[in-house]
Amino acid sequence: MNYWLMKSEPDCFSIDDLAGRPNKTEAWDGVRNYQARNFMRDGMKVGDGVFFYHSNCEIPGIVGVATIASTAYPDPTQFIQDHEHYDPTAKPEEPRWLLVDVKYQRKLKRTISLAELKAQEAALPGFQLLMKGNRLSIIPVRKEHWDYILTLE
DNA sequence: GCCAACGTTGGC
């Protein structure tokens, strides 16, 4: 079992949006970064843990826990013309972009903010979220980091 | 709104 952190802008899709979806599950479309895609394709298994992270907002941080609900499969939005995530170079017979289904588990009792995580940096050596210049929307989380972060709740 | 960091594109 692996652990991940997945970013979403709450103005676009928040933890409450996920909780309100049918079956509390959403197809995580729109990932257009090869590293993030490869994490989904090569690393994710059903049942993996996910920290749901709110980015680009007033208090960026981890707001909830979710699970991976499917293995990776082609992201249909890459083929939809006029769609925000349309990719004219992707062919149905050779999909370029993948997604996974993500299922809501619970909200944290409180947001564990990026500022707080930075303050805990000494206890989280190598945590990619805290690395300079990190922009990846999907980040692997080591089990010891996962466990430690949950003790902060 | 600013800007640093980073990925991608495309000319050469």
Added chain:
DNA sequence: GCCAACGTTGGC
């Protein structure tokens, strides 16, 4: 294959 230009991310 290099690298400048450009676009995007995301914290602040």
